[in-house]
Amino acid sequence: MNIETKCLHSGYSPKNTEPRVVPIYQSTTYVYDSAEDIAAVFDDPTKSLIYSRFANPTVMAVEAKIADLECGTAAMCTSSGQAASLLSVLNICSAGDSFISTSQIYGGTYNLFSYTLPRMGIECIFVDANASEEELHKAFKPNTKLVFGETLANASLAVMDIEKFAKAAHEHNVPLIVDNTFPTPALCRPIEHGADIVVHSTSKYMDGHAVQVGGVIVDSGEFNWNKGDFPGLTQPDGSYHGIVYTETYGKLAYILKARMQLMRDFGVYSAAHSAFMLNLGLETLALRMERHSQNALALAKYLQTSDRIEKVVYPGLEGDKYYDLAKKYLPGGASGVIAATVKGGRDGAMEFMNGLKLTSKEVHVADIRTCILHPASTTHRQLSDEGLKAGGIEPGMVRISVGLESIEDLIEDFNG
Numbered sequence: 070m071n072i073e074t075k076c077l078h079s080g081y082s083p084k085n086t087e088p089r090v091v092p093i094y095q096s097t098t099y100v101y102d103s104a105e106d107i108a109a110v111f112d113d114p115t116k117s118l119i120y121s122r123f124a125n126p127t128v129m130a131v132e133a134k135i136a137d138l139e140c141g142t143a144a145m146c147t148s149s150g151q152a153a154s155l156l157s158v159l160n161i162c163s164a165g166d167s168f169i170s171t172s173q174i175y176g177g178t179y180n181l182f183s184y185t186l187p188r189m190g191i192e193c194i195f196v197d198a199n200a201s202e203e204e205l206h207k208a209f210k211p212n213t214k215l216v217f218g219e220t221l222a223n224a225s226l227a228v229m230d231i232e233k234f235a236k237a238a239h240e241h242n243v244p245l246i247v248d249n250t251f252p253t254p255a256l257c258r259p260i261e262h263g264a265d266i267v268v269h270s271t272s273k274y275m276d277g278h279a280v281q282v283g284g285v286i287v288d289s290g291e292f293n294w295n296k297g298d299f300p301g302l303t304q305p306d307g308s309y310h311g312i313v314y315t316e317t318y319g320k321l322a323y324i325l326k327a328r329m330q331l332m333r334d335f336g337v338y339s340a341a342h343s344a345f346m347l348n349l350g351l352e353t354l355a356l357r358m359e360r361h362s363q364n365a366l367a368l369a370k371y372l373q374t375s376d377r378i379e380k381v382v383y384p385g386l387e388g389d390k391y392y393d394l395a396k397k398y399l400p401g402g403a404s405g406v407i408a409a410t411v412k413g414g415r416d417g418a419m420e421f422m423n424g425l426k427l428t429s430k431e432v433h434v435a436d437i438r439t440c441i442l443h444p445a446s447t448t449h450r451q452l453s454d455e456g457l458k459a460g461g462i463e464p465g466m467v468r469i470s471v472g473l474e475s476i477e478d479l480i481e482d483f484n485g
């Protein structure tokens with residue numbers, strides 16, 4: 070099936086007289102006919118449900134849909150995008166291990182990787198998203214367990230060369246994890262380019278309506294854990310009656326370990342109601358991403374002609390640093406986020422924002438409604454102009470998340 074059809078039909082096929090729409094199973098718990106039936110579930114939890122901290126039918130329907138959208142084998146929803154990134158790494162790395170990440174990643178992920186995981190004994194080695202193959206190979210250490218990056222980086226809008234990173238990771242027998250939040254599977258499916266695991270903040274375009282915070286981890290099922298050094302997957306798990314995930318679950322090993330071990334212990338599962346809201350968003354995902362991309366390209370082109378704007382960054386624009394990579398990895402559109410530098414630095418940017426009426430000023434991206442944020446006075450407020458520039462952010466830069474309004478109305482709003 071094509072993506073538009075999967076968005077509507079994957080993950081849930083009701084039988085005779087069952088509800089047309091996946092229902093909200095607002096229940097923490099499940100009943101069994103006998104004591105033996107309960108005992109059997111603990112031997113093989115894939116056969117039935119135990120408790121809604123591990124799995125819930127509403128959430129499972131959405132997990133199956135997202136796995137299908139990403140062309141993966143299995144998925145697990147989490148309570149936030151941050152939880153998805155955290156568990157995706159912890160499912161492989163323990164204290165004493167290291168991993169590689171591009172430095173062009175979401176600020177929250179950057180904090181997790183550069184401060185919190187190191188406190189737990191897991192070291193992150195940062196490389197530039199534009200690193201050459203040789204530089205990439207140099208970053209590997211004997212204890213390196215995975216490589217991480219973002220398809221389309223929030224907020225720098227760098228496009229990752231997924232095939233290059235996948236090749237390097239596989240030469241060192243480690244998996245590539247890609248955060249695909251900004252493109253969504255409607256615009257890019259990293260697994261088709263060699264990525265092994267995909268994570269998302271579903272709070273962004275997947276939901277699209279800004280009504281739930283959530284995340285998801287999708288596994289391709291294709292990575293061979295026995296080839297590298299991954300004892301957590303290939304050796305008995307003492308906390309789970311000595312199970313060896315790769316032997317018992319094959320292609321489902323990674324997701325079932327994440328579910329039965331990490332979700333059991335960390336408890337960051339999605340609520341059924343959130344999954345229901347997310348599913349409503351997913352139904353229109355392909356349609357929305359097409360329009361977000363069209364509107365963003367049109368607005369970016371308009372802003373290039375505006376005498377109030379110094380510079381426009383959007384990978385779908387000809388001449389953009391990432392235009393060629395965007396053509397390869399995002400042929401259907403470069404998603405809805407634009408970075409524009411307003412003339413007049415900090416003050417110019419704030420004045421520009423205050424002149425907007427339709428566009429809302431808020432700390433969010435990927436909403437169906439157009440919104441704008443000025444990093445220098447908000448998310449990066451503590452930095453001096455010099456500090457900002459070192460991080461690749463101009464004092465006058467605004468980040469515009471282009472929504473689904475009429476492009477004529479949007480251009481009029483930005484015309485002042």
Ligand SMILES: *Cc1c(COP(=O)(O)O)cnc(C)c1O
Pocket residue numbers: 149150151152154175177178219223248250251269270271272273282283284
């Ligand atoms: C927002 C975001 C996250 C974090 O997701 P939350 O749902 O806010 O926890 C991770 N990665 C990217 C690329 C994001 O944009």
